[in-house]
Amino acid sequence: MYTIGQFSKIGKVSTKMLRHYDKIGLIKPSFVNPENQYRYYERCQVKDILKINKLKIYKFSLEEIKQIIEDKSNETLKKLLQKQVDYITNEIHQNNNILFELETCVKSLKKGDDIMASKRSFKISMDNLNDKLILSLRDRISMDNIANLIGKIFENIYQNNLKVCGNIMTVYYDEDFDENNADIEVCIPVDRKLETNFIKTRVLKGGLHVHTTFIGAYSEIGEAYAELTDWIEKNNYEIIGAPYDKYIKGPDSKCSPDEFITEVYFPIKQK
Structure with missing residues (x-):
């Protein structure tokens, strides 16, 4: 078994965050010493903390991660992964649009153009x-x-x-x-x-x-x-x-x- 300090180093998660995970039921220690309340974790829980870390990189909330871990059928994971794919794809489109506008502004400024002056006309x-x-x-x-x-x-x-x-x-x-x-x-x-x-x-x-x-x-x-x-x-x-x-x-x-x-x-x- 691992102490909370050892598990913290293995999972690259602070002991404070591990206590929070315990509080919200995300990942609980396998054993708590009743005399001193020291927390201990097992080898099989390493994959759980690493999975949590990966899902956080995917920008899932802790509540969503909890839903994913509790659903052993992986249906929640499929649904939320697709949601993140759509969200990040949209972000990429938006960032590409912003990048294009920035590059266009730089080119216009180099030509001496006033980038704030509108040249549009409208038919009403x-x-x-x-x-x-x-x-x-x-x-x-x-x-x-x-x-x-x-x-x-x-x-x-x-x-x-x-x-x-x-x-x-x-x-x-x-x-x-x-x-x-x-x-x-x-x-x-x-x-x-x-x-x-x-x-x-x-x-x-x-x-x-x-x-x-x-x-x-x-x-x-x-x-x-x-x-x-x-x-x-x-x-x-x-x-x-x-x-x-x-x-x-x-x-x-x-x-x-x-x-x-x-x-x-x-x-x-x-x-």
């Missing part, structure tokens, strides 16, 4: 849109987790043999934007109604909308929002609902962020 259009049947998920999440919502919707689409009938859209419900706690709904148009215990279709109302097309990285899409907001005010209209983005061309197109195409819509009425 107003249309009466038709209602759309959508499958959607609404949640209050970090903007970085939008891809997870999209993935969950597509999973339900494939499981229920629905047909995708349009582009992915994201509706923004907050009056004040909070990147880390945004009230958003991801929507995908589908061909028929569906209602389960977890997700169901609804109708995205049409009606009068003003919209424009934005070409460029998502971090700069505020220009389109500003143009539409100004147009609405100048033309004596008012916003009557949550705006939404429709993704025409994005990371899945394997193009650079400055080639992304997003349509921005505001529902309006005459004042």
Whole structure:
């Protein structure tokens, strides 16, 4: 058997953390001396502490690691591994986009360009849109987790043999934007109604909308929002609902962020 100090060195984990693991039931000593409360661990527990260390490298929480270890069928591990694959893949896409923007900024600065000066012009259009049947998920999440919502919707689409009938859209419900706690709904148009215990279709109302097309990285899409907001005010209209983005061309197109195409819509009425 190993003392807690020896097990700490073997597992590269502090004795303080081992005591915490014991407290939360993640990995308990095989024997505790009733006289002095010294903790002892067995050889077979080495694989457990090494597994915990590996799962922490994979960015799992201690609660998730506990679920994985308790599920001997490995079903929880499969599910959570796929979740991390999706999450990290999304992070890689985002970081690649940021890297591209940084490299573009460096090149522009070397040419003497003003990287803060916008060269975009916007065509503003107003249309009466038709209602759309959508499958959607609404949640209050970090903007970085939008891809997870999209993935969950597509999973339900494939499981229920629905047909995708349009582009992915994201509706923004907050009056004040909070990147880390945004009230958003991801929507995908589908061909028929569906209602389960977890997700169901609804109708995205049409009606009068003003919209424009934005070409460029998502971090700069505020220009389109500003143009539409100004147009609405100048033309004596008012916003009557949550705006939404429709993704025409994005990371899945394997193009650079400055080639992304997003349509921005505001529902309006005459004042």
